Amino acid sequence: MQKDILTIICGVVMGTLSRYWMMRRDFRQYPSYPHATVTHLALGFVAATLGAVAIPAIAAKEYTAVTFLTLAATQFRDVRNMEREMLTALDQSKLVSRGADFIEGIARTFEARNYLVVFVSLTTSLFTFIFSPLLGILAGVFALLLVRRFMRGYLIRDVAKVRAAKVHFKGPNLFVEDIHIMNLGLPEIKKIYEERGRGVILEPLDDNGREILANVGQRQAIAHDAAMLLGIHRDVDTAEFTPLVRRKADTGRVGMVIVPIEPDIECLVAAVNNVPVLESAFVSPLQSRIGRIAAD
Amino acid sequence: MEITIAKIILAAVTTRKGQDRVSGIPVFYAETDEEMIKMATILSRILEAVAHDMENGVYIIVKH
Structure with a gap:
């Protein structure tokens, strides 16, 4: 009995701590502090408990208790729905x-991290049960490091070369180098673009990169992160200053133009470099024979 | 969410009075280019839309 309790406690503690470590409250400020953080810690605790009780239950020959884990699946799918609905609603009030693609990616991550918590607490409780609490905790830490190592996605810098580019007008048409962005009529708006507009070009490193950058959701994510980090020179009534990311169909190159509050171009390039490649945008035609043959 | 311009012409502003038959959208006639640009600016602010230059003396106000 003593052993069971110890196993469960170790599993729950390691699982909950791992949920905390997995939260990235950086510039995104998401999950927001303090309440959303508490919500996710509490869900992490539930996940950890489910993972931790599995091993003692099996040891006690209570095999049906393992069906509890199916509860977890339902529970965490709800987490995904909750995150998706909330972020979609809040998206309306962002400049x-x-x-949708970025939101789906975030929601999916929140769901998956709960399963990872189950994995960490299961590993911890297994090693605690068989060997000792110390080994259990070590196994939990190892599991967590493993999770962090393998759950890290790609960034834009892994699929494309990002560089600063010149923003210019041909008549009313706005271009970043040779990529047409949009038609702007008003001289006042054009003047602001000429003075404060900043452009970047994303050159895909290979055919995989080209297809990733072709994804409209991925491009929206790039515009969102850049605008969030550098500020955006617009309000609700100046739709002209919405950052646009457009593709040159001939080359697969992508150009973005933005009017940031902070005009530092190096920061803009760095911001774009660090945008995550969305799971839904990730494709790799080069992994197929057809893709490889077509690539040359 | 789409990143393309979403495509409803709300109004047109033009200096080409009497040259065209128009129907379907509100058309505002201006006497000079300056007046046309001013009207287009005001309309785009009010409608939260973007003024596009058709390069033939017509500005269209498009909702995004």
């Missing part, structure tokens, strides 16, 4: 929206 530059995240877009």
